[in-house]
Amino acid sequence: xxxxxxxxREALIRAAHAAADAASAVTxxxxxxxxxxxxxxxDGHFDPVTRADREAEAAIRSVLxxxxxxxxxxxxxxxxxDGQSGLxxxxxxxxxxxxxxxxxxxxxxxxxVRNDKGPILGVIDQPYTGERFIGGFGAAELHxxxxxxxxxxxxxxxxxxxxxxxxFPEVGSTEEGAAFRALAAKVQxxxxxxxxxxxxxxxxxxxDLVVEAGLQAYDxxxxxxxxxxxxxxxxxxxxxxxxDGGRILAAASAELHEAALEVLQAAPEP
Amino acid sequence: xxxxxxxxREALIRAAHAAADAASAVTxxxxxxxxxxxxxxxDGHFDPVTRADREAEAAIRSVLxxxxxxxxxxxxxxxxxDGQSGLxxxxxxxxxxxxxxxxxxxxxxxxxVRNDKGPILGVIDQPYTGERFIGGFGAAELHxxxxxxxxxxxxxxxxxxxxxxxxFPEVGSTEEGAAFRALAAKVQxxxxxxxxxxxxxxxxxxxDLVVEAGLQAYDxxxxxxxxxxxxxxxxxxxxxxxxDGGRILAAASAELHEAALEVLQAAPEP
Numbered sequence: 001x002x003x004x005x006x007x008x009r010e011a012l013i014r015a016a017h018a019a020a021d022a023a024s025a026v027t028x029x030x031x032x033x034x035x036x037x038x039x040x041x042x043d044g045h046f047d048p049v050t051r052a053d054r055e056a057e058a059a060i061r062s063v064l065x066x067x068x069x070x071x072x073x074x075x076x077x078x079x080x081x082d083g084q085s086g087l088x089x090x091x092x093x094x095x096x097x098x099x100x101x102x103x104x105x106x107x108x109x110x111x112x113v114r115n116d117k118g119p120i121l122g123v124i125d126q127p128y129t130g131e132r133f134i135g136g137f138g139a140a141e142l143h144x145x146x147x148x149x150x151x152x153x154x155x156x157x158x159x160x161x162x163x164x165x166x167x168f169p170e171v172g173s174t175e176e177g178a179a180f181r182a183l184a185a186k187v188q189x190x191x192x193x194x195x196x197x198x199x200x201x202x203x204x205x206x207x208d209l210v211v212e213a214g215l216q217a218y219d220x221x222x223x224x225x226x227x228x229x230x231x232x233x234x235x236x237x238x239x240x241x242x243x244d245g246g247r248i249l250a251a252a253s254a255e256l257h258e259a260a261l262e263v264l265q266a267a268p269e270p
Numbered sequence: 271x272x273x274x275x276x277x278x279r280e281a282l283i284r285a286a287h288a289a290a291d292a293a294s295a296v297t298x299x300x301x302x303x304x305x306x307x308x309x310x311x312x313d314g315h316f317d318p319v320t321r322a323d324r325e326a327e328a329a330i331r332s333v334l335x336x337x338x339x340x341x342x343x344x345x346x347x348x349x350x351x352d353g354q355s356g357l358x359x360x361x362x363x364x365x366x367x368x369x370x371x372x373x374x375x376x377x378x379x380x381x382x383v384r385n386d387k388g389p390i391l392g393v394i395d396q397p398y399t400g401e402r403f404i405g406g407f408g409a410a411e412l413h414x415x416x417x418x419x420x421x422x423x424x425x426x427x428x429x430x431x432x433x434x435x436x437x438f439p440e441v442g443s444t445e446e447g448a449a450f451r452a453l454a455a456k457v458q459x460x461x462x463x464x465x466x467x468x469x470x471x472x473x474x475x476x477x478d479l480v481v482e483a484g485l486q487a488y489d490x491x492x493x494x495x496x497x498x499x500x501x502x503x504x505x506x507x508x509x510x511x512x513x514d515g516g517r518i519l520a521a522a523s524a525e526l527h528e529a530a531l532e533v534l535q536a537a538p539e540p
Contacts, residue, residue: 032474032475032476034424098459098461099461101433101459101476102433102435102459102461102471102476102477103471103474103476103477104376104461104464104467104471105375105376105399106374106375106376128399129375129398129399154304163371163372165372169439169462189368189371189372191368191369191372191374191463192439192462192463193461193462193463193464194374194463197374201372201373201374204302204373205302206302206371206372206373207372207373
């Protein structure tokens with residue numbers, strides 16, 4: 001499945017762009033507007049979902065059902081649609097809904113395609129800044145305002161010189177939070193609050209590590225595809241596959257990945 | 271001094287735009303580049319300053335010395351230049367240098383003018399997103415890609431429904447951090463990592479509270495001018511003037527400001 005013919009690869013890339021375009025038409029209409037119709041998905045804590053999330057996912061699905069009718073679709077808001085091709089589109093229409101409702105330009109629309117082994121193509125789209133990070137089939141690009149640039153991870157510094165991102169300072173469970181803080185104590189700079197945008201920055205070569213816990217498959221499959229295509233590494237905190245979510249360690253180099261893994265492995269199994 | 275003639279107000283606004291334009295030509299050249307020539311300003315902790323900081327401030331000063339030769343200038347990187355007009359330009363060429371070196375589009379160039387009572391005009395400029403927030407003389411605007419929109423704070427919810435921002439989870443001293451966390455426990459959503467961009471979002475009506483500690487005058491004078499012009503309130507944690515820096519409480523309404531002040535006042539005097 002990774003040796004798809006070139007025409008099929010191009011069709012997938014075209015479909016991903018078309019899906020991201022459809023989503024951005026919805027998200028930009030609602031971003032910073034007052035008609036979000038915010039609802040709380042979770043009992044007992046704040047897990048917001050907005051009209052923009054649902055309508056953006058519907059827009060993506062409508063495009064994919066037209067141009068990729070044999071593929072399955074799994075989305076955060078609207079569930080699973082079966083397919084026959086062996087490929088599944090995995091969608092998070094707005095990753096970082098908290099950032100979205102706060103007006104920060106650091107949420108993203110995540111669109112990815114996976115086969116039975118994992119993601120093969122991913123898009124992290126930030127339509128307000130105009131940035132679309134796309135990676136797969138050995139190439140990673142940033143599209144912005146009609147310009148396309150190749151992106152890659154940077155030559156990673158040692159752990160003590162590296163920049164680490166995560167979204168919430170708490171980082172998962174008590175044990176996960178402790179492991180994260182042990183890692184944060186060893187890096188030069190730790191920053192918060194960027195959601196999927198942090199993965200895009202790692203792929204674009206401005207940060208070195210992203211560590212999170214408690215993620216879902218749809219939160220991480222597109223970032224994995226983009227980062228791997230840009231030369232980086234994404235695993236769980238044991239060094240195994242991360243595409244089903246959970247605890248994520250993304251790194252700009254194998255050496256840095258190993259150094260961070262050594263610290264994070266102190267966390268007991270969840 | 272607050273009843274400056276209209277022609278003088280317009281001259282100040284023009285000078286502020288010209289200064290921000292000059293800074294953005296520098297910052298965008300370095301943003302996400304590899305030639306930042308990063309240095310650490312502080313002993314014992316990481317306080318980065320880059321070539322971009324210094325060159326952007328020099329570019330601003332060059333513009334201001336041409337078009338406002340009688341005004342004083344106080345900048346983060348290059349110190350004080352005396353003037354005779356009673357007006358002082360207060361500058362932070364890159365607020366959020368940590369975000370800048372990490373590639374996040376949430377740093378800003380801060381340019382403000384103050385008289386003997388406090389700031390009368392301020393700019394928060396984010397050239398990568400193309401957003402320039404400007405406030406003073408009773409008007410607050412967002413300029414972006416040639417379009418100008420009026421901005422204002424939103425009708426603030428109760429404390430329990432509000433969105434709170436700060437930059438670092440630690441928030442100042444141990445006592446200041448405890449007071450912050452007491453406040454964070456009472457709001458709906460707390461977010462991190464946005465530096466001056468959080469103040470711009472408050473002025474633009476997408477967040478309700480920004481709380482920080484340990485700020486300098488140049489960190490806060492432009493945000494104060496923009497937020498006040500947009501209908502918000504900025505004080506220290508005792509309800510007094512905040513334009514000399516220190517502990518900052520910015521709120522979208524008088525009621526929300528009072529509710530937050532009640533919690534933060536528990537922090538002992540620094």
